[in-house]
Amino acid sequence: MSEEHISFQYIPRFWNPPPPPPPAVSVQAKQDAGDNPPSPLVRSASASSINAGDPPVLIRGSSTNSSGGGSSGAAEKENSSPQTPQTPPENPLQARVRQIAKAKFLAAKESSLLNFEELAAVESLLNKSGQRDNVNSTEPVMLTYEDFCALRPQVPKRALRYMSPAFFLSFNPDSSGHISATAFFKRLCSSICIAKTRITLQFYDQSNRGTLRETDVENYIFNLIPDLPPLANMSTAFHPFYVFTATRRFMFFLDPKRTGSIPIKRLVTSSIMEELLELGMEGKEASTNWFSSENSLRVYSQYLELDKDQNGLLSKTELQNYTGSDRQPVRLTPAFIDRIFDEITTYQTSTNPNEKKGTGEMDYKTFLDFVLAMENKKSKEGLRYFWRLLSFGKDYLDSFAINYFFRDIVQILSDNNIEAARLSDVKDEIFDMVKPQDQLRITLNDLIRSGCGDTVVEMLIDINGFWAYDNRESLVYDDDEEEGGGENESPS
Known part of the structure; x- marks a missing residue:
């Protein structure tokens, strides 16, 4: 195992593209992933520029906010997310000196951390110094504070920072004053991993503000691809689309206010980063991991299948054909699709200023946000994503909003000869589930606090979701009897 952190093997080179910028990567027809793939990113050939002190230069050909450029009539994006203020151009010599200094500083910080051989030595010492009730027992090794103190002269010098009384007490010793040696070692490894990852991410921080912009996260992930074994067989033509898919998960969950950047501290300690790095661990199931190549290919293939006219963007009609995943099939209402195109940032394909709002089309990154919301309704x-659409810009959900969305469900169920519940009954049931503080209005906090926000969303936007809820008792009975079908029939 290499001593270097996995993402240190490829260090990016930072570069400010000359105006005008190259055209954005377009998620167009299926041949984009064929013989002539787009090349938005180029990996640095240097494997040790941080140690060599070479001036980092990022070779890049796509803009921060573009992933699907569409056809030749360039589509402009509305309401783009806030951008980091541009700083005055830096003198090339100053930039070179600054980047060399940054590289040396980060290399020095990394060298102060325990390497893998030293970690193995600490683990061996813990096992030898700990106590068991029985020498041959398989019970975990336990350490007293005296055992812990006796280890200080024996551990590598770089481990001494973790041998303090405060670190010992952070484990909440048992009634006998013992802590688990295994828990101690896991915490030690986790601390080292977080520290190394933080150093790596700092190298991608072009603004030096302790935050990473979307392009910075994209470059981090792009340079990480060769070092994650499950991604080794992924076609290089698909790399740009994998990067967009992976990066969007970070931005969706860690940048809720859509500022366009994420604090490194939040990034490095997040469960999202843990999920990404789990791809490099043996024995971990990759098929359920958002960052697996299989998942990225699933989402991207879904986008291509929806794009019937192959212009690289999705229209209302095309998005209406979205059916969810095999695990959770959906059938979205026209009213909900309309709200997506009214509120969510899309590309305007018309240059007519009088064209009404909501007639644009959706690019790949916007589609990724949509998929992430659909597959994470409980979060x-x-x-918050659905609230923006359901509340019509207000701070609450009322009878008007419930009626607006539910009438489509009534219509579609009626078209399938299925009797639908009355609006008043559905409204009362939603309010009974959520139990809002105001009996006439439901706020976002009410929805989150209730623990049934995902059910409410499904009842209002998804015919399948409402039907499943309305027939939940008979479905449970069918499962118990191991029978399919029954008198109720899901709307087609």
Whole structure:
């Protein structure tokens, strides 16, 4: 195992593109992933520029906010997310000196951390110094504070920072004053991993403000691809689309206010980063991991299948054909699709200023946000996404909003000869589930606090979701009897 952190093997080179910038990467027809793939990113050939002190230069050909450029009539994006203020151009010599200094500083910080051989030595010492009730027992090794103090002269010098009384007490010793040696070692490894990852991410921080912009996260992930074994067989033509898919998960969950950047501290300690780095661990199931190549290919293929006219963008009609995943099939209402194109940032394909709002089309990154929300309805971030659409810009959900969305469900169920519940009954049931503080209005906090926000969303936007809820008792009975079908029939 290499001593270097996995993402240190390829260090990016920072570069400010000359005006005008190259055209954005376009998620167009299926041949984009064929013989002539787009090349938005170029990996640095240097494997040790941080140690060599070479001036980092990022070779890049795509803009921060573009992933699907569409056809030749360039589509402009509305309401783009806030951008980091541009700083005055830096003198080339100053930039070179600054980047060399940054590289040396980060290399020095990394060299102060325990390497893998030293970690193995600490683990061996812990096992020898700990106590068991029985020498041959398989019970975990336990350490007293005296055992812990006796280890200080024996551990590598770089481990001494973790041998303090405060670190010992952070484990909440048992009634006998023992802590688990295994828990101690896991915490030690986790601390080292977080520290190394933080150093790596700092190298991608072009603004030196302790935050990473979307382009910075894209470059981090792009340079990480060769070092994650499950991604080794992924076609290089698909790399740009994998990067967009992976990066969007970070931005969706860690940048809820859509500022366009994420604090490194939040990034490095997030469960999203843990999920990404789990791809490099043996024995971990990759198929359920958002960052797996299989998942990225699933989402991208879904986008291509929806794009019937192959212009690289999705229209209302095309998005209406979205059916969810095999695990959770959906059938979205026209009213909900209309709200997506009214509120969510899309590309305007018409240059007519009098063209009404909501007639634009959706690019790949916007589609990724949509998929992330659909597949994570239970999360706060997912509920915030739907709240913007369901509340019509207000701070509450009322009878008007419920009626607006539910009438489409009534119509479609009636078209399938299925009797739908009355609006008043559905409204009362939603309010009974959520139990809002105001009996006439439901706020976002009410929805999150209730724990049933995902059910409410499904009842209002998804015919399948409402039907499943309305027939939940008979479905449970069918499962118990191991029978399919029954008198109720799901709307087609």
